[in-house]
């Protein structure tokens with residue numbers, strides 16, 4: 001049985017998905033493709049389901065998508081600056097191709113933000129002038145990535161003593177274990 005802290009983690013992550021400025025809104029996503037070179041970047045948490053599946057949006061042509069196709073095991077790092085809580089999460093990433101959900105999410109994105117997914121050249125391509133980036137008039141490279149966590153490590157810093165808890169999945173259940181911080 002996961003403990004009370006586990007429920008708090010879940011609620012906090014859910015809040016972050018819905019709220020701008022929440023400390024867990026942006027997290028570091030680490031991928032490892034066949035090049036065996038860990039690649040880290042920030043992404044925005046867009047949704048957290050009741051069974052803790054975490055969603056972010058990206059461009060289909062980005063390196064992280066290539067990495068996920070090569071190796072779907074990813075790591076996530078969150079830090080709550082006020083509560084001094086670090087979350088280290090490991091999970092399996094998959095690209096959500098459900099056309100209904102893709103369309104629904106696309107419609108929720110503002111016109112300016114859509115530009116992130118409609119550049120003519122792929123993200124990361126070299127350009128001579130940042131003023132001349134061209135955008136598609138039709139179509140897009142928007143995609144949704146869903147991460148299904150199987151391990152969460154919680155670390156709370158405290159002057160009187162830190163707390164570290166490991167949560168891992170056993171079948172459909174989460175099990176917790178205290179660790180030396």
Ligand SMILES: Cc1cc2nc3c(=O)[nH]c(=O)nc-3n(C[C@H](O)[C@H](O)[C@H](O)COP(=O)(O)O)c2cc1C
Nearest residue numbers: 026039041042043044056057058059062063064124
């Ligand atoms: C605060 C912040 C939020 C970001 N959010 C996203 C995001 O939600 N999705 C995304 O693909 N890139 C996001 N980025 C850009 C990525 O950090 C990264 O530069 C880009 O996605 C290319 O990564 P890749 O080449 O490793 O795929 C964000 C960057 C910052 C600084």
